[in-house]
Amino acid sequence: MRFTNSIGALLCAAVVLAVPGCSTLQQTMGTVFPAESTGGTLDEPTVIAGIREALRIGTENTVTSTSKLDGFLGNQLIRIVLPEQMTTVASTMRKVGFGSQVDELEVGMNRAAELAAGEARDVFWAAIKGMTVSDAFGILNGGNTAATDYFRGKTSAALKMRFQPIVERKIQEVGVSRLYTRVADTYNSLPLAGTQKMVDLEDYVTDKTLAGLFTVLGTEERKIRQDPLARTTDLLKKVFGR
Secondary structure (H helix, E strand, O other): OHHHHHHHHHHHHHHHHOOOOOHHHHHHHOOEEEEOOOOEEEEHHHHHHHHHHHHHHHHHHHHHHHHOOOOOOOOOOOOOOOOHHHHHHHHHHHHOOOHHHHHHHHHHHHHHHHHHHOOHHHHHHHHHHOOOHHHHHHHHHOOOOHHHHHHHHHHHHHHHHHHHHHHHHHHHHOOHHHHHHHHHHHHHHOOOOOOOOOOOHHHHHHHHHHHHHHHHHHHHHHHHHHOHHHOOOHHHHHHHOO
């Protein structure tokens, strides 16, 4: 598309022009390009501001939706279920009348994720503020989840470090560890059930919380890119509305 090519040239030019000795190239290429669908101009600051606005809105919607009550539990895309290693445990316990314990444990894991998800806001915002022209170029010309991929690369380590102690604390607060121990003990006491090896619940819930956040963020990004109604500000309409 002509717009994408123009913006790509704009961002590439911005990177090149940052190198000393390129004043002649700057005079030749310029930094202002026409905004075809708006009748105005779309300069570099507008492009960067528009992408940051999209990231800010997308991450804010993601954190708000996942950190509310049932943000994880009520969303089938990201709902946290028992670890795959415990499929046999869950199935056996439901068959012998202990399904309520399994359900209670799953509710507790999702509540811990919802409580931790709110902590992602500051980490996401730091990544937005640290975005370079090169990052913006990659996001603008990337696929429908290019921004989500950017955040996954930039924030996963920081988010996990921040989430881990919160998840551990929340797991204790909502009694997940107690429920987990009770489920394992009940299963291990069943005749011929064998012994179930315990899974590190803190790591499991932390990883699932991160995966859920990025899943929702990808959905929010696709909305802004594809749905005009999701472009709720003039800046988003100007940058993405073509």
